[in-house]
Amino acid sequence: MEKRQIWLVAAIAWAVAIFIATHSPSSTGGNTQFLIKKLLGLSSEEAALINVVFRKLVHLGAFGLLTVLLFNSFEKRKFLLAWMITTLYAATDELHQSFVPDRTASIWDVGLDSLGALIALGLIKMLNQRSYKQS
Numbered sequence: 001m002e003k004r005q006i007w008l009v010a011a012i013a014w015a016v017a018i019f020i021a022t023h024s025p026s027s028t029g030g031n032t033q034f035l036i037k038k039l040l041g042l043s044s045e046e047a048a049l050i051n052v053v054f055r056k057l058v059h060l061g062a063f064g065l066l067t068v069l070l071f072n073s074f075e076k077r078k079f080l081l082a083w084m085i086t087t088l089y090a091a092t093d094e095l096h097q098s099f100v101p102d103r104t105a106s107i108w109d110v111g112l113d114s115l116g117a118l119i120a121l122g123l124i125k126m127l128n129q130r131s132y133k134q135s
Helices: 003-023 029-040 044-073 078-097 107-134
Strands: none
Touching (some): 003 044, 003 078, 029 044, 044 107, 078 107
Protein backbone atom coordinates (compact mmCIF):
# COMPACT_ATOMS: atom_id res chain seq x y z
CA MET A 1 0.00 0.00 0.00
CA GLU A 2 1.32 3.43 -0.99
CA LYS A 3 2.08 5.98 1.74
CA ARG A 4 -0.66 8.37 0.56
CA GLN A 5 -3.21 5.56 0.68
CA ILE A 6 -2.26 4.81 4.27
CA TRP A 7 -2.82 8.48 5.16
CA LEU A 8 -6.20 8.37 3.40
CA VAL A 9 -7.25 5.23 5.27
CA ALA A 10 -6.21 6.93 8.53
CA ALA A 11 -8.25 10.03 7.56
CA ILE A 12 -11.32 7.91 6.84
CA ALA A 13 -10.88 6.01 10.11
CA TRP A 14 -10.61 9.31 12.00
CA ALA A 15 -13.73 10.66 10.26
CA VAL A 16 -15.57 7.50 11.32
CA ALA A 17 -14.34 8.02 14.90
CA ILE A 18 -15.66 11.61 14.83
CA PHE A 19 -19.01 10.34 13.51
CA ILE A 20 -19.25 7.71 16.26
CA ALA A 21 -18.38 10.25 18.95
CA THR A 22 -20.89 12.80 17.72
CA HIS A 23 -23.57 10.15 17.32
CA SER A 24 -23.49 9.34 21.01
CA PRO A 25 -26.02 11.25 23.12
CA SER A 26 -23.59 10.78 26.02
CA SER A 27 -21.13 13.21 24.41
CA THR A 28 -23.41 16.19 24.95
CA GLY A 29 -22.19 19.36 26.62
CA GLY A 30 -24.31 18.62 29.67
CA ASN A 31 -22.67 15.25 30.17
CA THR A 32 -19.13 16.54 29.79
CA GLN A 33 -19.91 19.42 32.15
CA PHE A 34 -21.25 16.97 34.74
CA LEU A 35 -18.06 14.88 34.47
CA ILE A 36 -15.81 17.93 34.75
CA LYS A 37 -17.72 19.14 37.80
CA LYS A 38 -17.55 15.76 39.55
CA LEU A 39 -13.97 14.84 38.59
CA LEU A 40 -12.46 18.21 39.43
CA GLY A 41 -14.78 19.11 42.31
CA LEU A 42 -15.77 22.44 40.78
CA SER A 43 -18.80 24.66 41.13
CA SER A 44 -21.39 24.59 38.34
CA GLU A 45 -20.15 27.93 37.01
CA GLU A 46 -16.50 26.84 36.97
CA ALA A 47 -17.37 23.53 35.35
CA ALA A 48 -19.46 25.32 32.71
CA LEU A 49 -16.54 27.56 31.75
CA ILE A 50 -14.04 24.71 31.58
CA ASN A 51 -16.57 22.64 29.64
CA VAL A 52 -16.94 25.31 26.95
CA VAL A 53 -13.18 25.73 26.60
CA PHE A 54 -12.61 21.96 26.58
CA ARG A 55 -15.31 21.29 23.97
CA LYS A 56 -14.04 24.05 21.67
CA LEU A 57 -10.47 22.76 21.95
CA VAL A 58 -11.74 19.29 21.04
CA HIS A 59 -13.34 20.77 17.90
CA LEU A 60 -10.07 22.47 16.94
CA GLY A 61 -7.97 19.37 17.63
CA ALA A 62 -10.25 16.74 16.11
CA PHE A 63 -10.71 18.57 12.83
CA GLY A 64 -7.11 19.80 12.83
CA LEU A 65 -5.99 16.17 12.97
CA LEU A 66 -8.40 15.23 10.19
CA THR A 67 -6.85 17.98 8.08
CA VAL A 68 -3.30 16.72 8.69
CA LEU A 69 -4.32 13.20 7.69
CA LEU A 70 -6.05 14.46 4.55
CA PHE A 71 -3.17 16.79 3.68
CA ASN A 72 -0.74 13.88 3.71
CA SER A 73 -3.01 11.79 1.50
CA PHE A 74 -3.00 14.23 -1.42
CA GLU A 75 -0.36 14.90 -4.01
CA LYS A 76 -1.61 18.15 -5.53
CA ARG A 77 -3.61 21.07 -4.13
CA LYS A 78 -3.00 19.59 -0.70
CA PHE A 79 -3.78 22.70 1.34
CA LEU A 80 -6.98 23.56 -0.50
CA LEU A 81 -8.32 20.00 -0.68
CA ALA A 82 -7.54 19.22 2.96
CA TRP A 83 -9.23 22.42 4.16
CA MET A 84 -12.27 22.09 1.88
CA ILE A 85 -12.92 18.42 2.66
CA THR A 86 -12.49 18.99 6.40
CA THR A 87 -14.89 21.94 6.34
CA LEU A 88 -17.43 20.01 4.27
CA TYR A 89 -17.16 17.05 6.62
CA ALA A 90 -17.63 19.37 9.60
CA ALA A 91 -20.83 20.72 8.03
CA THR A 92 -22.18 17.22 7.38
CA ASP A 93 -21.24 16.18 10.91
CA GLU A 94 -23.20 19.10 12.38
CA LEU A 95 -26.15 18.18 10.16
CA HIS A 96 -25.86 14.60 11.42
CA GLN A 97 -25.89 15.87 15.02
CA SER A 98 -29.21 17.61 14.41
CA PHE A 99 -30.79 14.15 14.15
CA VAL A 100 -29.19 12.76 17.32
CA PRO A 101 -31.30 13.01 20.51
CA ASP A 102 -30.05 15.69 22.94
CA ARG A 103 -27.55 17.00 20.37
CA THR A 104 -27.75 20.22 18.41
CA ALA A 105 -26.17 21.47 15.22
CA SER A 106 -24.26 24.73 15.15
CA ILE A 107 -22.89 26.71 12.23
CA TRP A 108 -20.44 28.20 14.74
CA ASP A 109 -18.99 24.74 15.36
CA VAL A 110 -18.50 24.31 11.60
CA GLY A 111 -16.56 27.58 11.65
CA LEU A 112 -14.52 26.39 14.61
CA ASP A 113 -13.77 23.09 12.88
CA SER A 114 -12.73 24.97 9.75
CA LEU A 115 -10.51 27.21 11.88
CA GLY A 116 -8.92 24.10 13.40
CA ALA A 117 -8.17 22.94 9.86
CA LEU A 118 -6.60 26.29 8.98
CA ILE A 119 -4.49 26.29 12.15
CA ALA A 120 -3.24 22.78 11.36
CA LEU A 121 -2.40 23.81 7.80
CA GLY A 122 -0.60 26.90 9.10
CA LEU A 123 1.48 24.72 11.40
CA ILE A 124 2.29 22.37 8.53
CA LYS A 125 3.39 25.33 6.42
CA MET A 126 5.57 26.69 9.24
CA LEU A 127 7.18 23.31 9.86
CA ASN A 128 7.80 22.76 6.15
CA GLN A 129 9.44 26.18 5.81
CA ARG A 130 11.54 25.60 8.87
CA SER A 131 12.80 22.22 7.68
CA TYR A 132 13.44 23.68 4.22
CA LYS A 133 15.60 26.45 5.71
CA GLN A 134 17.61 23.93 7.73
CA SER A 135 18.43 21.83 4.66
